[in-house]
Amino acid sequence: MPPQPPARDVAPTVQRLRLRYAKRGRLRFSSHRDFQRALERALRRARVPMAYSAGFSPHPKISYANSAATGVASEAEYVELGVSQECDPEAVCRALDEALPPGLDVLEMVVARTPDFAQRLEASLWRVELPGVREEQASAAVAALMAASEVMVERMTKNGLRTFDARGAVIHATCAAGSSGDEPCAILTMVVRNGTPSVRPDDVLSALHSVAELVPPIPPRVTRLAQGPLDAAGAVVLDPLEPDRAAGS
């Protein structure tokens, strides 16, 4: 008998793997669903022995955390995989990165050895490039935002128009000067708490509009640089995979 792939309803999880991936360049326009489909196909191409849920249409065991919105780039998206045979995380990392299209890049992978991963993703570090906006303009707007105690913004969600405070979640924010071609380009860096309602960078931009009339003439480019627990001082975003690494060594 040739080797058989695992039977469909007897593929229990023997190991969980946590990975960080990036969404870069033009692939930032992929939605969460697009990524899900691409990942499932890449897992099959890379022949990762996935664990499956039982039932008529079994699903591979994959959990997603907090994915960045369509149009937003990221260096720090996290996914957990359940596999049915023990794997070498580095080999899976390489094979999966190879199987995904360039721009969806798997950066690191560890064996999950600690609980409560999702709760560890407390805050995100964002970088927002504002082509066509001068640094002084942006700094003034940021100062106005940070000086306010609450800035209500609106966003269209699946459940209709929601109104919520965008200021409270912003832990800190700074501006720097940059350039994009021959245009000025302010660069906003900020740490924002993940939570509900989730405050996204575009909500912070709405808040900047509302406190200081900041209107970027060109769509800003947003990148999530990091995601994880806050340090003791509550200002720096730490590596959420570190506890798993520590538990393994």
Added chain:
Amino acid sequence: MTSPGASVFDRLERLLPFVSKPIQYIGGEVNSVTKGWDDVEVRWALMYPDAYEVGAPNQGVQILYEVINERPDALAERTYAVWPDLEALMRANGVPQFTVDAHRPVGDFDLLGLSFSTELGYTNMLTALDLAGIPVLASERDSSHPVVVAGGHAAFNPEPIADFIDAAVLGDGEEAVLLITDIVKSWKAAARPGGRAGLLLELAKTGVVYVPSLYDVEYLPDGRIKRVAPTSPDVPWRVRKHTLMDLDQWAYPKAPLVPLAETVHERMSVEIFRGCTRGCRFCQAGMITRPVRERSITGIAQIVENGLEKTGYEEVGLLSLSSADHSEIADVARNLADRYEDSQVSLSLPSTRVDAFNVDLANELSRNGRRSGLTFAPEGGSERMRKVINKQVTEEDLIRTVTTAYAGGWRQVKLYFMCGLPTETDEDVMQIATLAREVIRAGREVTGRKDIRCTVSIGGFVPKPHTPFQWAAQLDHEATDARLRKLKDAIRNDREFGKSIGMRYHDGKPGIVEGVLSRGDRRVGPVILQAWRDGARFDGWSEHFSFDRWMNAAAVALEGQPVDVDWYTTRERQRSEVLPWEHLDSGLDIEWLWEDWQDALAEIPVDDCRWTPCFDCGVCDQLDTEIQIGPTGVVTLPMPELPPIPVLASRES
């Protein structure tokens, strides 16, 4: 000044946050290919003129893309129709029609190849040309513009788009694109002798393509065509279709594209054969793709195996015209089902043949899956109608087939029919209700359950070129709608069975526009242009289609002409009339088609030439082709020895 082939992505990127589903414009599909602009001599842009979600999975374009990109001296990139939201932004910001591979301006390519499986993509072609900065009228193009080539089934009558295209390819494209590439390459290497006209003449002379501008059409005072003649002695009177033989030698797609965006066809497609000789008289696909050429069982298995490995798809569709007709289909189904039994891979065979064998096949392929619905296509409601269209299915056949299906655990049966067929009366269509009722009755009896369902899906018949019905009158849309309404009432008022029967249909109006575009001649070109100027886009999408816009455009563009919409659609043609596509040779002998049309009217069926002697349809003789079918004698596939899983943890750790 940007250099030719430079990416426009920077400019496009700024527009994407404002459009719906931006992912469809970014490319980046697994297995897509991007080559250096200056590394090759001939550059093709290939377009499926519909939204990305419909166009990206198209096999024809994927195959040609691979065939061209395999050549070191050529490249191919893909482009699709952009939705009106992006179109408006592109116009406002001066962003040209782009390819999704390297986001290069379509106007920079040597060739723009369009794939038309339906005529309803014509207006999308005009949008793309215009956005690309290519004059929509071929006569206004110069050497700086790409040569616009149409292909696909609709290109068998390219006369309505003759004003807009430079050339058309009839039939299979694999060898044709290679020949065109060679000709363009030598023309460029020889410093473009004769300019654009020189190239077109060269392409036409070889008979590889049809160049409409090298043919003159003369009309009679009553509007009919008097004659179509080449304007140059070097150009053939008739242009032939291309027929690819020995499909095992052409195992494409070898690396199917896997889109990131969600599409209408989320699976890997494998053509198990080309052509169909069942001889259904309404079916253009069956007529123009003759003869039948099968892929061998091992050839199919290799494509499936390789495709799954390269794509990671979970579903494989064995697509062909009447797929269950493959001479070794039972073995193909059993072997593939065995091979993938324990994996998550599912197999589908979109066959609608009305017989128990077809149900057995579906059972085999759904061994460990859910049995939801099966589809059968009797096409005609009454026995008489089915004789006219040559769909040789009796009511007993149908009842026996659905009984097997319901008994096999299938709960839902879908039946395809057409409305508006030649000689059809209200009574023929009302028989659809009777059939559906009998189907439910049989299903309830065999299962003892009440929850079984039957859906009848009804399409309006549009007569197509190169079929025996090419002479037929199309039913006007009022009559179509009235017939369908009557049928709907009959089903709704059926106390006993009505609740178990669903009915799906479209109104008759889009069919009239399709009718004009299908059997039109060059005078339809101005109608298309007018409709497009008036805003026609995405005509295959009911939310974008406007019948009134088309009728107004026809009234304006055909003013003063002896022809109108009715002339093109509801008028029956005589044998003596010169048809607009008669100089385009699908291999079918026109006398044979006419006799088959007469047989249809006399309700005489014709058999399938795979299993009975040749009926002299003309194809094999004319084109020097032959039927290529099994059995090959190979019935069991060797099971592949899978290499060890590469990502496992090593034992000692």
